[in-house]
Amino acid sequence: MSRNRKPGTVSIIPNLxxxxxxxEGKGVGKADELVIFVDKAVPGDVADVRIVKKKKNFAEAVIESLNKASVLRTDPFCQHFGTCGGCKWQHMEYDAQLKFKHKNxxxxxxxxxxxxxxxxEPILGSAENKYYRNKLEYTFSNKRWLNKEDIIERGVLEDEPGTEGPDSALEMNxxxxxxxxxxxxxxxxxxxxxxxxxxxxxxxxVRTYALENSMSFYDLRNHEGSLRNLIIRTSSTxxxxxxxxxxYVSQEQADGLMEHLKLNxxxxxxLLYIINQKKNDTIFDQEVITYSGRDxxxxxMDGLKFKIGPKSFYQTNSDQAHELYKITKEFAGFSGNELVYDLYTGAGTIANFVAGNVKQVIGIEYVPTAIEDAKFNSQLNKIDNTIFYAGDMKDILTREFIAAHGKPDVVITDPPRxxxxxxxxxxxxxxxxxxIVYVSCNAATQARDLALxxxxxxxxxxxxxxxxPHTQHVENVVLLKFAGSAV
Structure with a gap:
């Protein structure tokens, strides 16, 4: 099935x-019982592929020649496609993406x-498949990735993409x-x-200001530099x-950038900032300083208001989160008199969303700040039938806890991956x-739990x-009925 160019060189598999x-956005083919993952290939493609890595039961390959393009293939819309780690399915029609997510x-x-x-039931697609996120986190670095065009421009043809060799240190920011x-x-x-x-x-x-004012970008290996991360959140309001x-920044430098943002x-x-000198990027244990406006x-959503802070968890696709929660509520089929346990409640979004349809909701979440947000959101919306607890789920949800609060009629669980x-x-x-209404962002771990x-x-x-959209990720909602129940 494959042919070698010369002894010791890579294999070419024709017409795969x-x-x-x-x-990971890689197409899958088979040759002589070997599963081959092909970068940027789409189901329906026929291509000559070059093996770049081979294991016992699978291999990884790249397209040498696309002999027949799939009808599912489309032109990627982003200039960063193929290098950026996000949106790896954007070279495939959106309807086809939905088909394969459903299948997975x-x-x-x-x-x-x-x-x-x-x-x-059929998968529910997102009404918007561009500009759908309400939160993005960016990283500053003095080690910029150089793509092939960058390398050719600098005449460093012998190096692989990602090499260093810029005309100046600033170009690496x-x-x-x-x-x-x-x-x-x-x-x-x-x-x-x-x-x-x-x-x-x-x-x-922000990038332009930093470069013009000689602010240093973070060195991820040596943990040096003044600028580390940038987080932007937007809302439907x-x-x-x-x-x-x-x-590692002077107060003068920090104030300069923040004032630039405030004025422009x-x-x-x-408008907030954080000084994080730890070895990792997490901010949950860091002080947040308000430079301007609210914190x-x-x-x-659905007539409810939710307070979102810099450390708050909120579904990053606001419109589709509303659809997800409507499905969750529909699956639960509330009559109005239920006691509901909302496990992994986060900022209490689902708990507050269903509270008007039930007798009481008890939410449990590991992150204390999220529970504070959940309580605030109940007060903000004048919801008085929610109770929230912070702590490890396995430690909170004990026999004694259930005896004290009552056996739930419905459990909603939305755990991490x-x-x-x-x-x-x-x-x-x-x-x-x-x-039990089980909401999951990982069908494999959800299936493991459902088996139990x-x-x-x-x-x-x-x-x-x-x-x-344009990623492999998909949420899944499953309604479970207790075998001894008349529901």
């Missing part, structure tokens, strides 16, 4: 049919949980996203299609939050709620929801 697409969820539930998916598998290399982003204006204009203005994360972007509702912005701890699954099996819950629960409804 691409039959599927993998999570279905396969995970069948293979890992042995669930009959014959009645699985970048503000953008990490290059996949290179923690210290940042792709300088000119225009990102994920977040609407003024996001791009603010980011580019038109409010904007900008958080500049500095490292009056639309910024919340939060507001989001609205790792899924639920085995102790939490065991507790759900013990408490025997009539219904099958001892007492039957899956009644399944519906995937696309929150992140």
């Amino acid at each position: 049919n691409i039959i599927d697409i993998a999570e 969820v279905e396969a995970a539930l069948q293979r890992l949980a042995k669930i009959d998916t014959a009645g699985m 970048a503000l953008g996203f990490h290059v996949p598998l290179r923690f210290d290399k940042i792709l300088d982003i000119q225009h990102c299609y994920l977040q609407a204006e003024p996001s791009n204009t603010i980011r580019n203005s 038109g409010e904007v939050m900008v958080v500049v994360v500095f490292a 972007f009056p639309a910024i509702t919340s 939060y912005i507001f989001e609205e 790792a899924g639920m701890h085995a102790d939490v699954v065991a507790r759900l099996l013990e408490m025997e709620a009539d219904k 819950l099958k001892d007492k629960y039957e899956a009644l409804r399944i519906k995937p929801v696309d929150m992140f």
Whole structure:
């Protein structure tokens, strides 16, 4: 099936049919029982591919010659496609993306949980597949990723992309996203299609100001430099939050950049900064300093207002989050008298969203600041039938806790990508709620948990929801009914 050019050189596999697409945006083909992952290939392509890495059961390859283009293929809209780690499926038509996401969820539930998916409902696509995010985090670095065009321009043809060799140190400064598998290399982003204006204009203005004023960009290896991260949040209410994360900076430099933002972007509702000199980028344990405006912005959903701070968790696709929560509420089928446990409640968004349809909601979340947001959001919306607890789920959700608060009629659980701890699954099996609505951002770990819950629960409804167009990520909502319930 393959042919070698010369002994010791790479293999070329001619006319490989691409039959599927993998999570990392790579097309999948088979040759002599070997599974081959092909970079930037689309199901339906027929191509000569060059093997670049080979293992026992699979290989990785690149396209040498595209002999037949798939009808599902489309031109990528972003100049950074192929280097940036995001939007890896944008070379495939959106309807086709939905088809493969639906298929991936279905396969995970069948293979890992042995669930009959014959009645699985069609995936809900996102009405907007560009500029749909309400939050982006950028990184400053003095180690800019150089693409092939950069290298040719500098005459460094013998080096691989990503090499250093600029005309000046300033040309190596970048503000953008990490290059996949290179923690210290940042792709300088000119225009990102994920977040609407003024996001791009603010980011580019910050970069220009920093370069013109000789502010040092962070060195990710040596932990030096003044500028570290930039966070931009927008909301459906038109409010904007900008958080500049500095490292080793003088107060004069910090004030200069913040004043620049204040004067040039009056639309910024919340202008904040943080001094983070730790070895990692997390800000949850860092002091947030308000330079101008409020220390939060507001989001609205279904008539409810939500306070969003710099450390708050909120679904990054606001419009599609509303659709996800409507499906969650519909699956639960509330009559108005239910006691609901909302596990992994975050900032209490789902808890507050369903509170008007039930007797009481009890939310549990690991992050204390998120619970404070949840309580505030209940007060803000004059909701008085929610109770929130902060702590590790497996430690909070005990037999004593259930005895004190009552056995829930419905459990809503929306865990992180790792899924639920085995102790939490065991507790759900013990408490025997009539219904469980399981919302997940990872079909594989959801399927693992559903396999354990099958001892007492039957899956009644399944519906995937696309929150992140042009990526492999997909949410999935499953309604489970307790076997002994009359529901």
